[in-house]
Ligand SMILES: Nc1ncnc2c1ncn2[C@@H]1O[C@H](COP(=O)(O)OP(=O)(O)OP(=O)(O)O)[C@@H](O)[C@H]1O
């Protein structure tokens with residue numbers, strides 16, 4: 237049956253490269269302070285892209301603005317063809333974007349299990365609980381502990397694990413390796429690889445350049461509330477000098 | 486006659502019962518205050534006025550619609566709860582992120598308005614409200630006489646407090662509530678409609694106060710100022726229990742009612758102040774309250 241064969245050939249090329257996320261001229265404010273001055277970036281489905289930049293460059297604010305978690309934002313954030321700039325965070329989440337915040341955001345008044353199950357399943361296609369537990373077996377025996385009684389590494393795993401069930405396909409991970417021991421950084425790195433292999437699209441904020449270059453296909457560099465450079469993985473080494481001026485390393 | 490420390494045992498038990506009754510109302514009101522404070526970060530000063538409104542609605546239902554205690558027990562919390570949601574949506578919502586002082590001032594003003602309007606139409610003398618006939622009378626327990634209606638009030642209050650605790654600590658809605666109390670923005674980013682959760686929670690806290698008001702009507706009469714005195718003691722209860730602690734407000738509510746009752750037996754002069762003395766001591770020793778989490 238020839239028709240079936242063509243149907244299996246996948247989406248036409250222009251659809252396949254349609255961006256998962258397209259951000260244009262994104263600005264954000266905290267009260268009177270104008271933090272983002274026009275962020276532009278694009279992420280294609282299945283890509284793993286990092287956001288680099290020195291302390292205070294606006295990386296966290298960018299992720300929070302994408303989710304609508306800032307008091308005021310302007311510009312354009314298109315998630316799979318849907319403009320989200322006027323939507324409240326809970327509506328944005330339902331379109332398939334989820335965040336693992338910088339401070340991890342584990343709730344002290346919830347057990348590990350309650351933390352893990354807190355984000356509701358919003359769309360189909362999320363991991364089931366068992367798959368999440370396989371990814372992070374450490375959590376299994378700590379299910380009834382208070383969420384914040386976990387070690388830093390375990391809290392980070394919990395923070396990642398809980399957004400995998402929701403059905404979100406675009407994950408915003410804010411410095412998941414910050415302050416963790418090298419073995420745990422490795423584990424988190426391997427996990428992020430797995431997630432990419434599972435088809436998640438990932439925007440990763442990272443300070444650790446070595447870790448970032450080992451894992452991502454593309455890098456955006458931020459400075460003072462703007463994206464100032466875009467570096468594909470194969471240009472990463474040769475771009476080191478200009479990267480280092482931006483990052484102030 | 487049996488006596489304990491020179492006090493007739495009958496007097497002791499009847500004051501204990503009065504203490505438990507008062508404690509039932511303290512617990513129901515401080516529970517609502519605790520939940521509202523946790524989620525909205527607002528000290529809901531109009532809680533006492535809404536409690537009074539519950540009793541008043543019950544009285545109006547009887548007077549103008551011939552609907553007695555049992556329907557009132559359902560309708561009054563519903564009406565007042567909806568009124569509360571309206572207050573939240575139109576006014577309290579705008580105070581989000583501001584100093585809690587603004588919320589206190591606004592709700593204090595609302596309390597004055599609600600009480601003032603009620604006073605204008607109903608005077609201050611108060612209207613009697615009959616005990617429903619199914620709950621008249623009482624039983625002799627040997628050591629004391631237990632009026633059925635009072636036993637009912639204590640029972641309902643204990644059940645409602647237990648139920649609220651269960652919902653808050655053991656259900657999904659409760660997990661949302663606790664999480665949103667800690668970090669509302671993140672909870673909303675997980676796809677939960679936090680503004681709606683806040684409105685519903687405020688409505689439920691207020692409905693609890695209104696229900697307490699209906700239950701109080703046959704005991705204290707329906708009086709526009711019935712909530713004004715009560716709320717002061719209830720605030721002391723919340724401070725002692727720990728701002729925002731659900732279990733703390735329940736336990737403290739009942740305990741302080743009983744302590745107040747016992748003080749009336751052993752040292753009547755202090756019975757009106759004992760709660761505040763305890764509050765002062767707790768604030769000195771454990772400023773976050775007995776059950777409060779220190780940040
Ligand atoms: N809640 C806030 N209120 C006011 N200003 C803020 C707030 N959060 C961040 N800022 C400011 O916004 C700027 C960008 O901060 P942001 O946290 O986005 O930087 P970052 O790139 O994530 O830095 P880091 O690498 O330290 O995490 C900083 O100058 C910071 O002081």
Ligand SMILES: [Mg+2]
Nearest residue numbers: 295296297338
């Ligand atoms: Mg940051």
